[in-house]
Every structure is written in structure tokens, then in C-alpha cells.
Amino acid sequence: MKAALLMDPTLVPFVFGEQEALRLAEILDIDMTDAATCLDELRDAAHLELLLTGWGVVRLGAEQLDALPALRAVVHWGGGIGFLDEAASARGIRVSTARAANAIPVAEFTQAMITLAAKDAFWLSRRYGAEQRFVPREVAAPRAGLYRTTIGIVGASAIGTLVIEKLAASDVSVLLYDPYATPATAAALGVELVDGLGELARRSDILSIHAPETSATIGMISRDVLAALRDGATVINTARGALIDQDALVTELRAGRLRAVLDVTEPDVLEPGHPLYSLPNVFLTPHLAGSMGVELRRLGEAATAEVERFVAGEPFAHPAPPTTSSPTPAPPS
Numbered sequence: 001m002k003a004a005l006l007m008d009p010t011l012v013p014f015v016f017g018e019q020e021a022l023r024l025a026e027i028l029d030i031d032m033t034d035a036a037t038c039l040d041e042l043r044d045a046a047h048l049e050l051l052l053t054g055w056g057v058v059r060l061g062a063e064q065l066d067a068l069p070a071l072r073a074v075v076h077w078g079g080g081i082g083f084l085d086e087a088a089s090a091r092g093i094r095v096s097t098a099r100a101a102n103a104i105p106v107a108e109f110t111q112a113m114i115t116l117a118a119k120d121a122f123w124l125s126r127r128y129g130a131e132q133r134f135v136p137r138e139v140a141a142p143r144a145g146l147y148r149t150t151i152g153i154v155g156a157s158a159i160g161t162l163v164i165e166k167l168a169a170s171d172v173s174v175l176l177y178d179p180y181a182t183p184a185t186a187a188a189l190g191v192e193l194v195d196g197l198g199e200l201a202r203r204s205d206i207l208s209i210h211a212p213e214t215s216a217t218i219g220m221i222s223r224d225v226l227a228a229l230r231d232g233a234t235v236i237n238t239a240r241g242a243l244i245d246q247d248a249l250v251t252e253l254r255a256g257r258l259r260a261v262l263d264v265t266e267p268d269v270l271e272p273g274h275p276l277y278s279l280p281n282v283f284l285t286p287h288l289a290g291s292m293g294v295e296l297r298r299l300g301e302a303a304t305a306e307v308e309r310f311v312a313g314e315p316f317a318h319p320a321p322p323t324t325s326s327p328t329p330a331p332p333s
Ligand SMILES: NC(=O)C1=CN([C@@H]2O[C@H](COP(=O)(O)OP(=O)(O)OC[C@H]3O[C@@H](n4cnc5c(N)ncnc54)[C@H](O)[C@@H]3O)[C@@H](O)[C@H]2O)C=CC1
Pocket: 079, 080, 099, 102, 103, 106, 154, 155, 156, 157, 158, 159, 160, 177, 178, 179, 180, 181, 210, 211, 212, 213, 216, 217, 220, 238, 239, 240, 263, 264, 287, 288, 289, 290, 291, 327, 328
């Protein structure tokens, strides 16, 4: 089966270990040393039956798909498949994504952030460094700790669900807001489903955002939602910066009323001197919650297993949803 790698070439050895590279070269007609980010750079596109895609791939629009008449499958080792035109499913092209595997490190990161935020660790660390003296913790942080706190989860997504499962091991109450989640889903997860973001904010000590970016979710954590949060509450965002009204968040942070743990911002790289770099009540990370370093191997292994299934005529274990440009339909009325 003629196949090619469409991804950032520098990532190939990090994603595909020797074993996976050998296996892929054994079951596919593929050159594992040759990757390109755009279709024009791929040789013999007209005969390609399978594309192994990853981060860095340039959009595959309807026009590019016309140049791939033999294409039967796209196995994406990354999460989002926004690069692939919706026409792919209408053409019968089967698509697999490693979104589920990529959710694991984000959930691990979020669990750690929830714990450290609840313990006031970020802010106490800064204060310790600045003052260089040991303030008794019952004086410095009388309300710190996870015990009996309320965690508000936005989105019973792949990541949100894993976070909820991890929190089950702690003595916390978990609330969920997700317009698509059913009471049965919430009951199975052991969480309380709330009807609105306002209620979620009013009742949460920590709000953790796990909804995808769609036209319906941009700005969903609005000025009003932020204002509804309790004094001293923490907002954790590992989803997308655009989900939060960032100016309103900065206003709340400057006033010292809220705290924030942000792995993502809008834009992803802030301009020099942006207040989020230096506010003492912000813990900012450079979009690292997802798979990185050794974790890239999990994505390569998952993609290799999907290729094996496809070659064997079996269904994908992780098929992508049919539409790509707008991953989430309108909420049910
Ligand atoms: N920081 C990082 O390194 C990473 C961030 N992400 C981001 O995390 C976010 C979530 O990713 P996944 O868990 O894979 O998403 P997903 O694709 O599983 O999310 C879909 C689910 O979101 C929920 N949802 C949709 N609209 C909603 C709304 N208005 N309010 C609440 N919930 C809503 C629905 O239940 C839907 O099933 C995405 O924005 C993704 O890009 C993903 C991987 C790595």
C-alpha cells in the first residue's frame, strides 16, 4: 500500500521509534526518512493510498484531495484534524486521530495544576522567594488545600472526562458544565451537572476549562462568568486561549481577585511585556500540557497500531468524527 508522511520532518524520530519505523516500512510502501509538510512536496501523490499525518501539516483542502484520487485513509498521530477538508469523509476517506492518546498528558498536567493551585503552591513559592523567610502555612494560606473544595469542569470532553476520573481519588466535589452532556453521563462520572456557566462559576473554587474552540465557545468564559467566580478562585486553562475574555481576566488578576494557571493564551505567544507574563497570581506555561518529549512516542505507537488495523482490513480503534472545520454542532435546544 503506497503511503507517505505528511508532518514536520524534524519530529519524525521523536514520534516514531526504531520499532515503529521498521514496522511501518514493513507493512507499507513508505519512505520513513522522507516527510513533507505540504502535498506539493510529496512524490507520486496520485498513487498514495494512505497518509500518515502529524503536527505541521499544511491544510488538505478539496483541491489537494483532488490530487489524491487513490487516497483511502488518513492516520493522524496528532489531536485536532482541522487541517483536513470536510470533503474527505464524503469521499469515503477513513480518518483516525490520536486525540484520545493526546488527552492523557493534558489530564495529568491539569490534575497537577489543580493540586498545586489548591495548595497555593505557585503563589507561596513566589512569596517565599521574594521574602526569603518562612511564613507559617496556617498564616500564609489558611484556606489552602484540596480537601472539600469544589472543582468546576467545563466540558466532558476527552480531556475533561479524564480529569474528572483522576479527581475521583480526592476528597473534592466536582461540578460539570457541558450543554451536550446528559444526566446519565454525569451520573456515570459521579459529578453534578449544572445548567449554566454562571452557576458553575459561583460554586467553584477552581474552574478548569476543557471545551474545544468553536464559534460557540469563543469568549464563553466571559466578563460575567469571571465576575461570578468566588474571591480567590483559580481559573485553569489548558484548552484554548480564545475561550476566555482575556482582557476581563487581566482586569480581575490585576485587582488580585482571581488567580490563573494558563497553558494557552490568545494568541498562543503573547506580545513582549504582556501583563500575563508578570502578574504574581498567574502561572503561565508555554502550551506544554499535551504530548511532549517521550510522550510523543505514545502518539507514534497509537498511529502505528491504527495503520496495522487498516492494512489488516479492520476498523480504526480511534476514528475521527466526520466533520473537521466545526467539530461541535449547535447545542441541543
Ligand atoms: N494544552 C494542550 O497542550 C492541549 C490542548 N488541547 C485542547 O483541549 C481542548 C479539549 O480537547 P478534547 O478533550 O480533545 O476535546 P473534545 O474534542 O473531546 O471535546 C468535545 C467535547 O467538548 C464538549 N463541549 C463542546 N462544546 C462545549 C461547550 N460549549 N461547553 C462545554 N463543553 C462543550 C462536548 O461534550 C464535546 O463532546 C481543545 O481545545 C484542545 O485543542 C488538546 C490537546 C493538548
